[in-house]
Amino acid sequence: MIKREEILDPEYLPSEIFHREKEIERIKGAIGPIFKGKKGENLFIYGEPGVGKTTTIKFVLSKLGDVKGIYINCWNYRTPHSFLGEIARQFGIPIPKKGRGLDEITDLIKKRKTGVIVFDEADKAERIDDIYPLLSENFVFIFITNNREWIMKLEPRVSSRLFLGYVEFMPYNFEQMLSIIKKRIKLAFSPGSISEDVATEVARRAFLKRDVRVGLFLLRKIGKICEENGLKRAEMDIFERIGEEFKLKPVLNKNEKEIIEILKNMEGKTTGEIYGKYTEKGGKLTQRAFRMYLAKMAEKGILIIKDTGKGFRGRSRRIFLSGKYGV
Ligand SMILES: Nc1ncnc2c1ncn2[C@@H]1O[C@H](COP(=O)(O)OP(=O)(O)OP(=O)(O)O)[C@@H](O)[C@H]1O
Numbered sequence: 001m002i003k004r005e006e007i008l009d010p011e012y013l014p015s016e017i018f019h020r021e022k023e024i025e026r027i028k029g030a031i032g033p034i035f036k037g038k039k040g041e042n043l044f045i046y047g048e049p050g051v052g053k054t055t056t057i058k059f060v061l062s063k064l065g066d067v068k069g070i071y072i073n074c075w076n077y078r079t080p081h082s083f084l085g086e087i088a089r090q091f092g093i094p095i096p097k098k099g100r101g102l103d104e105i106t107d108l109i110k111k112r113k114t115g116v117i118v119f120d121e122a123d124k125a126e127r128i129d130d131i132y133p134l135l136s137e138n139f140v141f142i143f144i145t146n147n148r149e150w151i152m153k154l155e156p157r158v159s160s161r162l163f164l165g166y167v168e169f170m171p172y173n174f175e176q177m178l179s180i181i182k183k184r185i186k187l188a189f190s191p192g193s194i195s196e197d198v199a200t201e202v203a204r205r206a207f208l209k210r211d212v213r214v215g216l217f218l219l220r221k222i223g224k225i226c227e228e229n230g231l232k233r234a235e236m237d238i239f240e241r242i243g244e245e246f247k248l249k250p251v252l253n254k255n256e257k258e259i260i261e262i263l264k265n266m267e268g269k270t271t272g273e274i275y276g277k278y279t280e281k282g283g284k285l286t287q288r289a290f291r292m293y294l295a296k297m298a299e300k301g302i303l304i305i306k307d308t309g310k311g312f313r314g315r316s317r318r319i320f321l322s323g324k325y326g327v
């Protein structure tokens with residue numbers, strides 16, 4: 001029933017990337033000037049695990065044409081010696097076996113003048129500040145991480161010089177997740193072997209965990225279970241055979257948990273009233289950020305926001321817990 005298992009591998013690079021058009025355009029825009037021999041914009045890409053950051057950047061790098069694209073996963077190249085050495089290697093700069101000093105490697109890279117250099121999992125690298133001498137050339141640096149605070153660890157002289165543009169990859173909404181999962185099913189499985197309901201349920205679980213990898217993992221597992229049991233088609237009962245760890249539970253961050261705690265006693269109240277209580281309890285978000293959180297939580301199906309028309313001071317919105325996900 002699985003035709004091509006490699007399609008379900010999280011490392012597999014899909015030839016088509018869905019729902020990241022805006023982000024791709026933003027990244028291309030930042031790189032654009034170096035095609036004309038000018039300085040581009042350096043970027044800081046932030047997003048939770050499994051939202052397509054690595055896949056998207058690799059896709060962009062694969063389309064650079066004449067401009068050199070360098071991809072470094074900082075998990076594998078942590079020290080300045082190792083990431084600068086790897087950048088040199090990818091530029092095709094020969095590094096003798098006995099090695100070279102950092103300054104020497106940096107100078108050799110500098111001579112290449114231009115290119116796009118991506119540091120993925122950037123928070124895993126030590127002393128990224130050592131790229132400083134390269135900032136005088138027309139390289140575009142792109143840093144990717146799940147750690148929003150990472151940027152604070154840079155030396156001020158480096159961060160001010162980098163002048164990073166910010167790109168956030170938001171988690172996919174349910175429809176987007178569903179289309180990504182369906183496409184993988186189509187490529188990886190024989191036709192008709194995954195029922196529509198099963199596809200939807202896989203997408204729903206991946207959506208709630210906000211991670212495409214969860215969906216890919218489930219699909220591999222479903223394929224294995226079917227093969228072991230000689231099933232030609234997966235139907236909903238397949239989920240009974242899948243481990244507890246993938247039972248439904250939304251992943252909530254600290255702010256969301258705080259908001260839910262308050263809402264438990266304030267259902268149906270207006271945003272303003274709830275925000276009042278939130279600050280009374282020591283909540284730190286600004287009202288604007290608070291409203292954004294509510295909107296995001298509504299998008300995830302945790303809350304329901306009802307627009308009740310005119311209040312005293314403009315529109316008023318009343319907030320309800322959806323109760324759907326056992327929060
Ligand atoms: N828009 C998309 N279209 C197709 N496949 C996607 C898309 N987004 C993510 N995927 C798939 O989901 C998996 C995880 O994506 P990716 O590795 O890019 O996530 P990430 O944001 O880099 O996560 P992490 O922060 O953990 O490194 C990959 O297998 C990727 O192919």
Ligand SMILES: [Mg+2]
Nearest residue numbers: 053054055120
């Ligand atoms: Mg990644």
